[in-house]
Amino acid sequence: MRVKSILTEARQIERAVTLIKLGARLQVLESETDLSYERLLRLYKEVSGRSPSKGQLPFSTDWFMTWQPNIHASLFLNIHEYLNKAAAMEEIDTVIKAYQLYLEQTEAQGLEPLLSVTRAWRLVKFVDNGMLTLTKCTKCSGNFVTHPHEMARHFVCGLCNPPARAGKGKAAGALSLTH
Amino acid sequence: METNQILAEIREANLSYMMLAQSLIRSDRDQALFRLGISEETANMITALTPAQMMKISSGNTLLCRFRMDDDLVWTLITSHGKTAANETVSRLHASILMAGRHQEAA
Numbered sequence: 001m002r003v004k005s006i007l008t009e010a011r012q013i014e015r016a017v018t019l020i021k022l023g024a025r026l027q028v029l030e031s032e033t034d035l036s037y038e039r040l041l042r043l044y045k046e047v048s049g050r051s052p053s054k055g056q057l058p059f060s061t062d063w064f065m066t067w068q069p070n071i072h073a074s075l076f077l078n079i080h081e082y083l084n085k086a087a088a089m090e091e092i093d094t095v096i097k098a099y100q101l102y103l104e105q106t107e108a109q110g111l112e113p114l115l116s117v118t119r120a121w122r123l124v125k126f127v128d129n130g131m132l133t134l135t136k137c138t139k140c141s142g143n144f145v146t147h148p149h150e151m152a153r154h155f156v157c158g159l160c161n162p163p164a165r166a167g168k169g170k171a172a173g174a175l176s177l178t179h
Numbered sequence: 180m181e182t183n184q185i186l187a188e189i190r191e192a193n194l195s196y197m198m199l200a201q202s203l204i205r206s207d208r209d210q211a212l213f214r215l216g217i218s219e220e221t222a223n224m225i226t227a228l229t230p231a232q233m234m235k236i237s238s239g240n241t242l243l244c245r246f247r248m249d250d251d252l253v254w255t256l257i258t259s260h261g262k263t264a265a266n267e268t269v270s271r272l273h274a275s276i277l278m279a280g281r282h283q284e285a286a
Contacts, residue, residue, distance in 0.1 A: 075279060083213055100210070109272060141277070159269065
């Protein structure tokens with residue numbers, strides 16, 4: 001069903017613009033607003049000045065399990081959970097606001113924001129579907145993104161116990177570790 | 180520091196804190212809850228304050244805001260004693276994750 005209220009529509013356009021500015025893929029906008037595909041496409045071109053990227057969204061949960069992405073995803077999801085508990089908002093607004101706070105924090109620490117807004121949105125969906133969850137690390141008590149079947153009693157996060165090859169990359173803005 | 184100076188500096192700190200809190204809440208209420216680590220109710224109380232009330236509650240001999248890193252682990256991570264610069268980024272990120280996980284403080 002298409003939106004009837006002009007006010008609702010205005011809010012949805014505003015939300016779509018924010019998402020496009022954050023770099024969201026068109027599929028995110030289609031799923032989170034009632035605006036038609038044609039209007040979203042026009043809006044996308046108007047806001048970003050280019051056509052949206054084509055192709056499927058990344059659909060696997062594996063990306064979130066590798067060392068660096070897991071740390072970024074965990075930071076985002078902790079902020080998301082915080083906002084979810086502290087403030088009453090619509091789901092997509094929680095994602096937007098948590099993502100903005102995540103961007104601020106990575107920027108303040110001179111890191112490349114590895115997690116795109118599309119991936120952040122996917123992550124929240126994965127958690128809603130029970131495909132991913134937050135598990136408490138038995139060493140630092142921080143909450144980290146894991147598969148739901150992770151053994152909670154023995155779980156140690158990637159920051160307390162980095163894998164042997166972690167932090168060896170030379171990319172700018174990447175995390176590095178000297179062992 | 181003399182008592183008068185102590186009181187004056189506490190008032191200054193309280194006033195800047197309250198003014199910052201008010202403007203954060205006004206610019207984005209939900210994000211302000213995260214930034215300040217306060218509950219929705221507290222945010223409502225802070226926004227409702229008039230300048231005169233703000234002056235009044237800022238003058239006193241105690242600070243209005245509280246230290247949020249009263250935990251050994253976060254403290255060690257954030258100050259990262261004896262760590263190299265590279266590991267320091269990782270430690271700070273670790274601390275951010277731990278701090279962001281503390282929503283009970285806002286509840």
